[in-house]
Amino acid sequence: MSEPTIYKIDYHDGDVLRWSLTDDGAVYTIDDAYTPTLYVSGHANGSLAEVRSVLGDHPDVAHVSVVEERVSFRHDPESVLQVDVVDLDAVTGIARTVRQWGDPGTYRCYNVDLSREFRYCLETDVKPVPQRNLTCLQLSVVETDLASGTITACTIDDEHVSGSGRAVLETIADRLARTDPDVLMLNTSDLIPALYRQAERLDMEFELGRLPGWQQLAGKSTYESYGQVGHSPARYNVTGRVIIDRSNTFLWNQTNLAGCLDLVERSWKPLQELSWSSIGSILTALQIREARDRDVLVPWRSWRHEQFKTMRQLHDADRGGVTFSPTVGVHETVHELDFSSLYPNIIVTRNVSPEKIRCGCHSDRTDVPTLDYSICDERGYLPDVLEPLIEDRDAIKTELRDTDDENRQRILTGKSSAIKWILVSCFGYQGFSNAKFGRIECHEAINAFAREILLETKSILEEHGWQVVHGIVDSVWVTPRDEQEQTPLDALTEHISKEIEIRLEHETSYDWIAFVPLRDSDAGALTKYFGKKAGQDEYTYRGIECRQRSTPAYIARAQKALIAELDTCQEPEAVCEELRSWLDRLRRGAVDPSDLVITKRVSNARDEYTQSTRSVAALDRATERGLTRAPGQDVSFVVVDDDKRSRDRVALALEDPTTYDTAFYRELLVRAAASVLSPLGWRTSQIKHFLSDHTDTSLRSFL
Template identity: 60%
Template structure:
């Protein structure tokens, strides 16, 4: 058999492996019977021959298949040395064996490497397999509503675009028929729980349903709750069926952000098979890229990061812990504004200045002060991190250039998906350096990148001002400028080229705004750092384009109706430049709301609870929604979204809200009116009107409110 690719791998209870390869007409597999995962051990104790002693102690272990001394490097700045390779009989024994070895010596005596890889990625890495498909995989999507999944059997679901209803047998036969017709390489599911649910239904109704290309299914991991950067998230259970990739839409970042094309491009760049990439985090995929680079350099991957923070004086700690630079925005309504952005600023800083965990504060250049303000040295020897990121930067730049130059809509869509996937890796690479569990991170890299960024932004501000441009706002890598009256302006495209050449990082002219509104903080005159909206200038007279950042219509918990209403108010502001006219439009919206003319479905609020319902001490709206969800048998978990409409906010019981699947025509108009007033304040406040001014206008014109709506 000629194997064109290995796009998914199944691990059998016997220890054997099925390597699945896509063919022009479907898929085929090869059974592998000799796979043994590998870990590595170094010894830092006092005994003369600690590794030989460890070999003797493990010789009789039933989980060890074989051992050998090999030459590897412990880190990117280390020389090759003798390291013990241990081949483990089965994947399930890798972590228990590693834990056992760690306990054999004093703390830190035995260091372990290549322990905690995901299983398909490990297999491809160790066996030299490329998981990139040689053709676009065929896809079948199956969707079911959460309440139905919680109360099987299913009597309605969607298969691709088709809604299927009927008895459980009819549902199962419809899926079976579509599986035969499509023979999908990828199953995109609304929830992985469809796999056990459909399998149990098939058993109960004696239907021969086979979701995989071979019989059976397995649960790879149970559901869990985690905390990341102060936010609670939920990871649902993960499932596998033989010969097909499962993408769970309730548990996928890359597929939701960049589609299948973006995922496939990331598979090629990371070496992470499609199913694992589907559930992987950005940091997980970035780590896979780093691990492949380490493998190419014969560097092992530590089980736990043990990169200590370098000693530094208190003054340096103060200077280092400042983050990116942000200029205080000038709140207000500004006309003829221009936006310029540094292209992938942080990744380009890493590559331009060779910032990498093994180059920062190197011993060979300890007398140098390369990093501005921090006096850290950076080695001249090329770091591994720039080698990981530079191909991504170059690829994304090439994609963006091709998107601008071609008219093929299908090709543009593919390129945008791929560019979006790369963007998320580039966005996260900086923050990941400061992540305590990063395999190859170092906090000094994080600090150095910020220091370079601050210096670049301050120098750029001075250059703009010296050439006739006033800086209205600047945040990390973006700047907004307007012409200084009475001064001659250097053209911005020319100025961007000058700055790009001097800095070594491209400053791009992003867009011109007819006007830009920088929103002030509530009840204060200072500008909010990340809240603005504006109208993009158009030379062709096309449909107006508006940008929104940070305001209510960009917040995930904002109901659709409030989002649309706020955008209508912004259009009104554009047409009138008058807070009174905006408030007149607001008055009509409030009248519509109070008259009961709004569909409750567009008033849905999505919130993500951080605790189980019994752990809350106050009866909030979210708690009320969780209580109702429990009544429905939904068992909501911390980190999972809960969606509801507020129907009577005066109550403090579960009757305060209704879940989306139980909606009536009822909603609490006063509650949603308050949300709308907050959204209106964001629109009017750049013109100097706060909420009190808006309420005064509405009070003065209250009698004409309903009449205005009826007209």
């Protein structure tokens, strides 16, 4: 009989607990022989014998030996130290000790900063995929109860429970005992310490896990990524159950359980770690698995020098993808063509891999357009990581088109979405300074190939009778030229796909599409457009207010209604009449304030703000109620009196405001209307002028 599949690993009181699912619950075994491992290589006359001697006597080291491993994809196997330590907490301490010996760079450490459960799976060859369907229990508590420290109400799945603090804990404990869930889905992981502290105050026995106790795995932190401030909440663990924090799980929110489990199987990151991981860290796990299959160690703090570049190479390399300035206006009979997974396919078809770019064996070649970098003929590791993902997603999309089974569609959609996010991140990862295996030359080469591909595609399309009205990196929008006969797009996309060696797909046909100008210019905004899909009662919205996360629900609905009116009447005046009905509802106070909530991401601590903004007013109100908002977290509010500069300027969404500032929201609505009408030449001033000349109340506003 085969060993049960492990689905979760706990480090508990010095033991490693391996949890496996049974038909009616879960059981664990203890691995008392496991020792985490790191590696040390010597450089610049660093003596491995000396390090081995010192580490052999270290109390946190269980065993030291010399093994043959590759310290990077570009290196052949060499002698390194394999250092087995007594427990997980000793890994980083030993690595820091080693790095302090000798001059900087004398000794380098590997396999140091792997996440807890992933490390165990990687080192013990465990694939943490559950062998049956997971059971789940959802728990949520409102923020004000958490802030007060006393939880007297919660929602368990779809049931609302309230009462004394003791009664609430007893109800949660009873549901856990009856259902014995494998997954706890929490609206915030801060619920874990709050429940345990409440039980302690009440002198109650209470457990969320399958064994007693809870752990804090990481504290909350603030980070910056691509110019945006983000917040990572504290992470907690209970034994035997997977914790999913809905406030800290990008992947679960973007896919579903089927998509997450598909990536668990590919990456070997157990479900709990995968749920809070960034896309980049999951891609890193995939690459680490490929690296270990090739006996390549994982650098602790990667250091990769850039090879010499000429001034011309520096200039040409410092460019992104090609974009064509859109032709502002409304265009009829437009087709959107997209390259399937362009950047991942460039990596695979052009063999763009960190250890193969600018290789020494082909230094005389100029494989990368404009940059003249060489690429080795030998297959790189990165194409081997990405090609199965590309092929599997293509197969999933094909099956999705052919199946009518709703449950199967849900599973396939989740898997496709999960793979899509990994493929989306693979390009940016190559230019990320902390990437374990990234290389800036790969990033530059991918961009260079993409630029050439889009320019060549534009040339072919125009030669065959099509006008390109817009293009962004991997997508082009075309319309027939009046004076020229067109080659059918099906035949043309097939021809271009063969020429480029990457499939060009006919993504969407539009009856019409409108490209929006910049707010302060007549030039087209690259990512703002909307249109009516051909033969469907469906619209596409990109970049405009109804797609922006900060836009209130009422404004978003209004903008979509204005676009529908434009489709029906095709006249700016008719759109303005529709706008009037939405403005009238605002003026009469007929809009529910909950539909006017604005959500903003906090970028600084409160004391770092120098201007009295609406977000600052919301932060002040949150502080007044005992609620904290760290940089990177969201604050949601309704503007109730924009003339004020105090905290009374807004009301928090959780305060259930009953009023709103009509003039403020009128401006938001007119601005949204300007996005709809600006492709026709009507800006904010024309819209306001029309409204001022026509003051009749619209009957539509009472509907």
